[in-house]
Amino acid sequence: MLCLCQKLRAGFFDSIDDSEKAVLLLTFQEAPTLFQVNVAPRTKDCQQPSSRKRPPIGTDTVRAKRSRRASYQIPTGPTGLTSRTNPTSTINLLPQSSNVIESSIESSLSTSTELTSIQSPSILSIPPLELPSIPVASAPLQPSIHDDLVDKLIKKGVLKNEKLRNIPEIDKEAVGASLYFACSKLAQCKRIACYGLARYHKKYASTDYIVKEIQGANPSLDKNEISEKLKKYLQIGRSWIDIIQTLALKVGGSAEDHIGLLAWVSSYTDWERATKPQYTLALTRLCHDKEIHMKSLKATPAVKLCLAANTTIPILQYIPEQSPIRIAPAILSQAGTGTTAVERAAGLAPDSTLSGNDVNILATLSSFFAPTTEIPLDMLHRGASPRSRWSKKGGIQARPSNVDPALATLLKDKNRVACALEGLCQSREATTCPAASMVPDSYTISRSLRDRTLANLDGEQQKFWKEQALLVAYYSLSWKNIEAGIPNPTAILPHVRFVLAANDSSGKDVTISEIAKALPPDIKEDLTLTLTEAIRLPGMPWKHFAINRAKDLCSGDENPYVTTRVSERGSLVSRLSGEALQTLSHPSHSPADVDDQRIHAARGFVAIEKALNSVQVEQLPEAERSLNEWLPLDQRPNLMEQVILSRKHSLLSKIQRFQGEFREALGHIHVALNIVDQYKSHGLYFEEDIHDLACNYADNLRELESFDQAEKYLRSIIDGASVASRSRNVMEASLAECLFAKGHYEARKTLGEVTPEACSALGEARKLCVGLQSQSTLLKFERLRTLLTLAKICFVEGNYSEAEGHFSKSLTVMNKFDRTNGYATMTIIKSMIHTVRRAPVKNDGELKQRSLEQSREKLRMLEEKAKEGGIQYWIPGLRGWEASLMTLAPVRSRI
Incomplete structure (x- = not known):
């Protein structure tokens, strides 16, 4: 180890530790005269080589390098002190002279200089280090x-x-x-x-x-x-x-x-x-x-x-040579290395401050998604990863991503993507969205970055990146029943819509983009089927867009499975839009059915859609007939057929409940639930169906007055960790009705006396309904159901004015549904008549009488138009409530 003297002689100032610095500082403070040595300017002739052997000099020691160069003389200060005082003093960081010449500060660098601003010898920093002679x-x-x-x-x-x-x-x-x-x-x-x-x-x-x-x-x-x-x-x-x-x-x-x-x-x-x-x-x-x-x-x-x-x-x-992702940085092309346009496909604008291949690639890809819209990180990862698809044998197969292999390698590596995103954020070209935002784990890029990127790419490069953005966006969407659901699928939809649409002069996405039309046939088919799967995602504008683009893609396609699925989903969108119901036909039988069992499964999907159309117009026998006509190919259904069977029996259960056949309905729902339980281990996912199955099961139990059993089952499903918020809302609406029925039943047993059990059940039901009504995303049917439950709770408690308000609101929501036989509407009007009659008269008795007459007139008109059959048990518990109206005594709450 070198001592302090050896370090000073050799110029190893970087190796001086804190204790040695303290010794130097103390020496200067107590004996400043030791430093008052006037050093005469040394010339080249008077310099004598040192006879002392120096220690070996490392290649990375800057001071050692400088010691072998011709150096400037060390000037003295005005008091005779040499400039080399305490090496950490502040004065060493500042120039001695304030008259700094601008041209000297902005001097050039030769290949043998340090990367620093160069000044003339008279204005070197104090102390002047041993620097080589540098031209200005x-x-x-x-x-x-x-x-x-x-x-x-x-x-x-x-x-x-x-x-x-x-x-x-x-x-x-x-x-x-x-x-x-x-x-x-x-x-x-x-x-x-x-x-x-x-x-x-x-x-x-x-x-x-x-x-x-x-x-x-x-x-x-x-x-x-x-x-x-x-x-x-x-x-x-x-x-x-x-x-x-x-x-x-x-x-x-x-x-x-x-x-x-x-x-x-x-x-x-x-x-x-x-x-x-x-x-x-x-x-x-x-x-x-x-x-x-x-x-x-x-x-x-x-x-x-x-x-x-x-x-x-x-x-x-x-990166493979043939990949357009393989690039060289912009600096290489500026230096004349002759890189091609494809090799610079991910390069940013020449004046970009970003560096690193991953950063450039992420910035370029992000520029082709929907502008000023959050880009979910999960979309990038999913879009580059293999996805599950139905095989021709009715099983599940993995389909690799069609994204460029080099790009896929980056996007699948979450750590690399995170580092690249950090680089974008450090350059203030991207902003990450906080965890509390509408789209957590996402980011947005600046408009300036997007504009520079697009301006720096030629037509072929832009075409390549548009295709990559399309593949990443659509491939990130999940297929129902064979893939786990996405936590926030609506965050992906703006990007899918942006990369698929071809805008007209007004800016409307009226047709599909040329990039999508030019896709290879197998990718185009997969994109079409993915859009038909994505129609289940919320929002009517999205549903219309998805089905229209699917129709554009399959135009001229002769694959019967693809065309049947598009036709079946188109019927779904028309029914949900309130348009005229479409006539559906099964695909004709052909020898191809043996090779592609998906075609027979498509007939099952058509049967379900035809049954739903029949239910829409309250033709329940016709709906049952359509469902019962479809059966699996053999006694051992494949996985695709098992999914159809679960949906078939779930719908049959609803049809039976609509007709008041509650025990028969329970038999069908048990079949569907057994399929769910049995085939979870076979790679099938039913989290998007479980809320519908659970509510259907609990509603049948409620109609059979098995309130405790229904409540216990619903709570076990709601408390599950994987329940999405939308599914939770549906099940909580069913639970609220179940709790009301339980409280109402207890009150009736005690002849109107509100027991603690009834009080607790009614109070929790009210709390659930109020919470659901405050949510803007609550579905139309659940909003109607919770309004009716609230109205019934208020009626039972004797709060008739509040009950009248909730019944009136429920009628307003009811008008948004297609009118058929009108049994539910008639029950609500009857409830309003009973409520108004029992409500106290505040000011105008004539107004109350006029309201009663109008309600009776509406009821008479509906009864005249009603026909035999139809759906009499649409809203669970409503017919039982109607039966109890005539015998129900007002109950004064003790809550």
């Missing part, structure tokens, strides 16, 4: 860095390093290794490389992966030596991160805008050794006297260019 030029700094540093050093020092270029396949871009070699080999950009390395590597994280990358590039390097140097480079870089952040806080703005400071400050080792108060004071004076903050802004693009060169050129991710 009038060229500004930014072009100097670009011409000298980039064109000469990068091309000569890095591109010719074959050990760095010929690297086997690796998983990462090895940015850390790239910056390490820049720190080691390129002295002129060491400071910038150290800063980039510290920003790339998270503090306190392990450096093993960087060491591994470095050894992969050069196996001859010692692991321990790499670790020590890496530690030193990170320490230097973090010092500069703190310094630049301090400058940014002082003058305002982002630290990213002021990294040009790295190109302006001389004596950078003094800055690295300085404490925060010392360099803060120095920055304050430099901003005031030299406007260093303005100069740093001016030099920032050049420093970013240098940083980009050292994070993208030396080590590139292995």
